[in-house]
Amino acid sequence: MGIKDLLRFMKPYILPIHIQKYAGKRVGIDAYSWLHKGAYSCSMELCLDTDGKKKLRYIDYFMHRVNLLQHYEIIPVVVLDGGNMPCKAATGDERHRKRKANFDAAMVKLKEGNVGAATELFQRAVSVTSSMAHQLIQVLKSENVEFIVAPYEADAQLAYLSSLELEHGGIAAVITEDSDLLAYGCKAVIFKMDRYGKGEELILDNVFQAVDQKPSFQNFDQELFTAMCVLAGCDFLPSVPGVGISRAHAFISKYQSVERVLSFLKTKKGKLVPDDYSSSFTEAVSVFQHARIYDFDAKKLKHLKPLSQNLLNLPVGQLEFLGPDLSPSVAAAVAEGNIDPITMEAFNRFSVPRRQLQKPVRSFKEQEKESSFLVCSSSKSEERIELKRTADEATIYPEATLKKAMYSKQDSDLHKLLSQPNRDQVVIQPSNPSLIPDNNPFKIRKTDEINLEFAEYGLQELAVSFVTKSKAMDVASSSPNSHGHEDREEGVTIDLPKLEDSGIKQDSAKNTVKETFETTEVDIAEVQDHVNMTTKRVRGAKPRTESFKVKTNCKSAENKKTTIKKKHSILDFFHRL
DNA sequence: AGGCGGTCTAAAT
DNA sequence: TAGACCGCCT
Numbered sequence: 001m002g003i004k005d006l007l008r009f010m011k012p013y014i015l016p017i018h019i020q021k022y023a024g025k026r027v028g029i030d031a032y033s034w035l036h037k038g039a040y041s042c043s044m045e046l047c048l049d050t051d052g053k054k055k056l057r058y059i060d061y062f063m064h065r066v067n068l069l070q071h072y073e074i075i076p077v078v079v080l081d082g083g084n085m086p087c088k089a090a091t092g093d094e095r096h097r098k099r100k101a102n103f104d105a106a107m108v109k110l111k112e113g114n115v116g117a118a119t120e121l122f123q124r125a126v127s128v129t130s131s132m133a134h135q136l137i138q139v140l141k142s143e144n145v146e147f148i149v150a151p152y153e154a155d156a157q158l159a160y161l162s163s164l165e166l167e168h169g170g171i172a173a174v175i176t177e178d179s180d181l182l183a184y185g186c187k188a189v190i191f192k193m194d195r196y197g198k199g200e201e202l203i204l205d206n207v208f209q210a211v212d213q214k215p216s217f218q219n220f221d222q223e224l225f226t227a228m229c230v231l232a233g234c235d236f237l238p239s240v241p242g243v244g245i246s247r248a249h250a251f252i253s254k255y256q257s258v259e260r261v262l263s264f265l266k267t268k269k270g271k272l273v274p275d276d277y278s279s280s281f282t283e284a285v286s287v288f289q290h291a292r293i294y295d296f297d298a299k300k301l302k303h304l305k306p307l308s309q310n311l312l313n314l315p316v317g318q319l320e321f322l323g324p325d326l327s328p329s330v331a332a333a334v335a336e337g338n339i340d341p342i343t344m345e346a347f348n349r350f351s352v353p354r355r356q357l358q359k360p361v362r363s364f365k366e367q368e369k370e371s372s373f374l375v376c377s378s379s380k381s382e383e384r385i386e387l388k389r390t391a392d393e394a395t396i397y398p399e400a401t402l403k404k405a406m407y408s409k410q411d412s413d414l415h416k417l418l419s420q421p422n423r424d425q426v427v428i429q430p431s432n433p434s435l436i437p438d439n440n441p442f443k444i445r446k447t448d449e450i451n452l453e454f455a456e457y458g459l460q461e462l463a464v465s466f467v468t469k470s471k472a473m474d475v476a477s478s479s480p481n482s483h484g485h486e487d488r489e490e491g492v493t494i495d496l497p498k499l500e501d502s503g504i505k506q507d508s509a510k511n512t513v514k515e516t517f518e519t520t521e522v523d524i525a526e527v528q529d530h531v532n533m534t535t536k537r538v539r540g541a542k543p544r545t546e547s548f549k550v551k552t553n554c555k556s557a558e559n560k561k562t563t564i565k566k567k568h569s570i571l572d573f574f575h576r577l
Numbered sequence: 578a579g580g581c582g583g584t585c586t587a588a589a590t
Numbered sequence: 591t592a593g594a595c596c597g598c599c600t
Binding site for chain 1: 591593
């Protein structure tokens with residue numbers, strides 16, 4: 001995960017601090033790490049999908065830390081992961097198996113009455129799910145905590161916010177565990193923040209400016225630093241054997257240029273360097289520089305750093321590795337947590353009882369603007385629409401029309417979706433399948449088959465991916481082989497179709513298991529009460545007494561993600577431990 | 578010296 | 591599960 005050995009290497013520049021330092025400032029939070037840690041406090045409940053409050057302890061954990069920041073007058077800006085980067089989608093099965101194995105072992109222990117051993121195993125079986133993310137979003141909304149769902153990597157979004165002036169919604173620092181933030185060029189990063197607010201901080205400018213510090217970065221700029229990170233091995237690209245962070249640093253110091261380092265590598269360790277290393281390397285560096293992020297001012301996707309001329313010269317389709325483009329409306333809906341970034345399904349758990357939903361507090365820039373997507377009416381209608389994609393839509397459009405076609409399709413889908421009385425099951429389909437990668441609200445943190453990944457991505461362009469109506473949050477449970485327990489625990493028996501029967505089946509009536517599952521509606525108020533009880537009320541964050549419904553257990557009818565490579569199944573993305 | 582593989586252990590309450 | 595740590599090997 002992250003850049004191999006980077007933090008150790010940068011140790012001299014990492015200093016202990018207390019977040020108090022950022023009083024009065026906005027600070028970004030990489031939500032994944034707190035969700036993940038929080039999940040340990042209730043791993044069994046999460047695995048068993050127990051009813052009741054204990055399952056929500058990860059929310060407590062999270063909100064406790066949010067409150068801690070607020071206590072120190074810090075404005076937390078929570079950033080959640082959106083879709084997965086195309087090149088990062090690896091290593092599903094192994095994790096599947098391990099997690100399942102742990103789960104099964106835990107169940108055995110549990111039946112034996114050995115709760116201790118069971119919990120230990122459950123802890124190895126938990127993963128952060130989009131359900132958890134969504135639950136968190138509900139609470140953040142109700143607590144008026146600013147948040148944003150990144151279109152892709154939260155890291156990139158955080159780095160972008162870090163680059164903005166504070167007046168434009170920028171943040172002064174980022175709290176995370178992930179060294180990738182440095183590769184993305186994040187100005188100030190706080191690692192290992194504990195429950196009291198103590199952490200370890202690295203300020204990137206100090207690194208470049210330091211004169212007599214041990215690893216010297218005197219002649220480095222951000223690009224060279226990023227290149228060093230990629231050389232050392234990152235999630236997008238493993239390092240050349242024999243090259244670690246120290247040599248990466250040495251090479252960059254010596255040659256002062258990516259090109260020279262690459263050609264040196266090739267001559268020096270010829271056969272150890274994959275043929276496509278140079279191109280993969282360049283792409284990986286580009287991702288760290290130009291990843292697609294959401295611009296809250298423009299309300300659309302843009303690049304972390306403006307594209308260089310080289311990249312601008314590339315055909316549109318060639319930029320997919322930076323994260324496929326999304327129409328502004330879709331991007332906004334994702335960012336505001338109204339649709340699932342993976343499946344593009346509406347996050348409609350709001351049955352909206354009596355009251356109008358509260359708007360989430362956006363960045364102050366956005367406060368006066370309405371979140372149009374939240375304006376949904378309650379309706380008893382059981383009608384569901386499913387947006388379909390016909391085979392011809394899977395063809396690749398000429399570049400000129402591609403974007404437009406995609407946008408208009410996305411937008412009209414979104415419109416339908418949002419105008420439907422009951423948006424519960426609506427799915428936005430990409431007009432071009434390749435434009436919607438396998439997604440997960442949380443990225444896979446470790447990638448073992450990246451080389452393959454790059455190769456396969458090309459194939460994936462042709463892949464057909466579609467999703468039938470299903471709850472995004474429960475997508476994982478549509479796997480016959482994994483997370484079956486989730487279904488079981490909810491008393492839902494779904495005869496899950498095999499995933500490999502790809503083919504474009506759009507017959508929803510046929511392919512969709514009817515809603516025989518229980519649609520347990522959990523009043524968000526329950527969550528709320530819980531949170532209110534366990535967290536301290538903090539300045540400005542007024543608790544909502546409104547109770548809107550959160551449908552947590554609407555079972556997945558079926559989720560299909562048909563790609564050329566089955567390992568790209570969406571299911572893979574729920575296995576990050 | 579540095580890469581790399583193996584082992585230990587904390588994570589949350 | 592992943593980061594930290596250790597010791598061997600290049």
